[in-house]
Amino acid sequence: MTMAATAQTRGTAPQQARGGGLIGAVAAEWTKLWGLRSTWLCLVVAVLATAGTAALAGLALTASDSGDTPAANTLAIVSTLLSQFAVVAVAALAVTGEYATGAMRTTLTTVPRRGRMLIAKIAVLAVATFAAGCAAGAATIAVTAGVFGDSVTYGTASVLHGVVGVGGYLMGLALFTLGLGLLMRSTAGAITTVVGVVLAVPMISQMVRNDTVTDIVNHMPAMAGTPLMTGADDPYGWGMGSLLLVGWAALSLVLGYVALSRRDA
Amino acid sequence: MISLQDLTKRYGDKVVVDRLSVDLTPGKVTGFLGPNGAGKSTTMRMVLGLDRPTAGRALVEGKPYAELRHPMRRIGALLDAKAVHPGQTARNHLKAMARSNGLPLRRVDEVLETVGLTEVAGHRSGKFSLGMGQRLGIAGALLGDPGILMFDEPVNGLDPDGVRWIRGLMRSLAAEGRTVFVSSHLMSEMQATADQLVVIGKGRLIADAPVAEVIEASSLTAVRVRTPQADELEQQLLVAGMRVESRGGDELIVTGGTMDRVGGVAHQAGVRINELSPREASLEQAYMELTASSVEFGAPAQAEDSAAEGIDEKERV
Numbered sequence: 001m002t003m004a005a006t007a008q009t010r011g012t013a014p015q016q017a018r019g020g021g022l023i024g025a026v027a028a029e030w031t032k033l034w035g036l037r038s039t040w041l042c043l044v045v046a047v048l049a050t051a052g053t054a055a056l057a058g059l060a061l062t063a064s065d066s067g068d069t070p071a072a073n074t075l076a077i078v079s080t081l082l083s084q085f086a087v088v089a090v091a092a093l094a095v096t097g098e099y100a101t102g103a104m105r106t107t108l109t110t111v112p113r114r115g116r117m118l119i120a121k122i123a124v125l126a127v128a129t130f131a132a133g134c135a136a137g138a139a140t141i142a143v144t145a146g147v148f149g150d151s152v153t154y155g156t157a158s159v160l161h162g163v164v165g166v167g168g169y170l171m172g173l174a175l176f177t178l179g180l181g182l183l184m185r186s187t188a189g190a191i192t193t194v195v196g197v198v199l200a201v202p203m204i205s206q207m208v209r210n211d212t213v214t215d216i217v218n219h220m221p222a223m224a225g226t227p228l229m230t231g232a233d234d235p236y237g238w239g240m241g242s243l244l245l246v247g248w249a250a251l252s253l254v255l256g257y258v259a260l261s262r263r264d265a
Numbered sequence: 266m267i268s269l270q271d272l273t274k275r276y277g278d279k280v281v282v283d284r285l286s287v288d289l290t291p292g293k294v295t296g297f298l299g300p301n302g303a304g305k306s307t308t309m310r311m312v313l314g315l316d317r318p319t320a321g322r323a324l325v326e327g328k329p330y331a332e333l334r335h336p337m338r339r340i341g342a343l344l345d346a347k348a349v350h351p352g353q354t355a356r357n358h359l360k361a362m363a364r365s366n367g368l369p370l371r372r373v374d375e376v377l378e379t380v381g382l383t384e385v386a387g388h389r390s391g392k393f394s395l396g397m398g399q400r401l402g403i404a405g406a407l408l409g410d411p412g413i414l415m416f417d418e419p420v421n422g423l424d425p426d427g428v429r430w431i432r433g434l435m436r437s438l439a440a441e442g443r444t445v446f447v448s449s450h451l452m453s454e455m456q457a458t459a460d461q462l463v464v465i466g467k468g469r470l471i472a473d474a475p476v477a478e479v480i481e482a483s484s485l486t487a488v489r490v491r492t493p494q495a496d497e498l499e500q501q502l503l504v505a506g507m508r509v510e511s512r513g514g515d516e517l518i519v520t521g522g523t524m525d526r527v528g529g530v531a532h533q534a535g536v537r538i539n540e541l542s543p544r545e546a547s548l549e550q551a552y553m554e555l556t557a558s559s560v561e562f563g564a565p566a567q568a569e570d571s572a573a574e575g576i577d578e579k580e581r582v
Contacts, residue, residue, distance in 0.1 A: 019335075019368070021367070024364055024365045027361075031357060031361040032361045035357035035360075097350065098350065101347075102347055103353075105313075105344055106362065109314075109330075110336065110361075112331040265316070
């Protein structure tokens with residue numbers, strides 16, 4: 001490390017008021033997201049774990065030899081069951097990682113408008129998680145083809161649900177997590193809550209077997225994502241599922257925004 | 266320029282910053298002085314819009330911080346604790362900052378050069394020493410080439426080399442006509458760098474004056490006289506309305522008069538003088554006097570209270 005003997009501070013920053021704004025905020029968030037090893041690690045793990053789970057589930061299905069002809073997206077749900085939490089981690093860390101390290105103070109001094117900062121984070125995270133989700137979905141289809149061979153049917157719908165549906169579901173879940181992260185400012189808190197909502201609540205509801213409870217749980221994020229990935233129509237189709245998912249993400253983000261603008265950084 | 270207008274911050278019923286009104290002027294290093302927990306960091310966070318004032322406001326170039334179009338071009342800040350993600354490299358951290366304010370990326374390399382971090386620009390900041398972390402923070406503050414710079418305890422934890430570097434940097438920034446606002450709980454540090462002093466205790470303004478004035482106003486600023494006719498001179502000085510303290514032998518400490526006046530009295534009385542020298546109070550002494558006379562710091566129980574507050578401020582991020 002060398003030290004400048006006399007500080008040369010007058011720089012060449014042009015003083016005209018250009019750039020920055022929302023586009024600058026998005027560029028900054030993009031730079032930060034991909035500058036972290038944890039982002040790459042989590043997203044690569046998400047894709048690999050999806051493919052790995054698909055392979056195991058596929059082999060288990062062929063062993064049981066049901067004689068059904070699988071569609072391209074048959075394994076979509078089961079293969080993302082665990083890997084979705086790697087995407088959830090990226091989403092949570094996008095804010096909780098900054099709160100934990102103090103980097104949020106830099107973020108908010110460079111982009112002091114809370115709404116602009118949040119929109120930038122949403123945009124960047126949406127793109128990253130949608131892309132990773134589509135890659136994971138495509139990997140699942142590739143594994144399905146490898147395991148089942150010629151018996152797989154490739155309808156346009158099943159491929160779309162298997163790729164774009166998985167991407168959409170993981171994106172929605174990521175934005176839902178982002179809002180919780182702003183609300184809780186704790187990585188563990190946000191991730192645990194999402195695990196609870198996505199895994200624990202449906203399991204408990206199955207044990208309870210109460211119609212009202214089942215109905216409510218059927219409209220929560222995990223179940224709302226199911227028709228996106230499967231293309232099923234029961235209890236509702238992928239359109240309704242998408243709306244529900246957007247609704248959950250929006251609710252969590254609005255609460256997160258309120259916390260962001262009311263509480264001291 | 267920074268303008269604080271009746272700036273107040275309350276947590277529950279505890280007042281951390283109490284109706285603080287100060288204007289900071291360009292071309293000077295203004296020292297922001299007060300014991301730990303006096304409300305310095307909270308004040309700076311309110312200037313940056315990180316904490317919301319309970320009452321009053323803090324304006325940067327006449328606007329609340331959040332309304333600045335390109336805040337980094339107006340004001341650069343180094344906060345007390347690290348505000349960098351340890352997983353980011355120094356260069357990437359600065360790149361993200363530059364992009365957020367539409368600054369050209371060549372500024373990143375310029376400021377890395379200025380603070381001497383060029384060689385470690387590709388290293389993740391989590392591996393940095395405290396001093397390197399401070400330098401990275403300063404690089405971020407300088408990135409937008411702003412007219413105002415605000416440093417919260419910049420020399421904390423630095424080695425003597427680093428301390429000297431930061432002093433020089435602050436002086437040169439002020440010499441370029443910028444507003445430099447530096448907080449410290451170390452009086453000696455401020456004596457070495459500041460032109461103007463803003464002293465607070467318990468969130469309240471105690472003094473806002475040039476450093477020289479603060480020292481001059483101290484009762485500890487005095488004239489030292491050595492004379493073989495000490496008793497005779499003491500009488501004459503008392504008659505002239507000055508306060509005299511005899512140090513035994515031939516030494517007198519005179520307060521309430523300048524060196525010229527003491528010399529004049531001695532001349533008239535025909536007293537022989539062996540030494541006539543100024544004894545300046547250190548800023549530290551002047552500061553202790555200032556804060557001691559403010560009621561809040563009188564009782565020992567209150568002093569403990571302020572120490573506890575210091576811990577609070579560190580914990581609350």
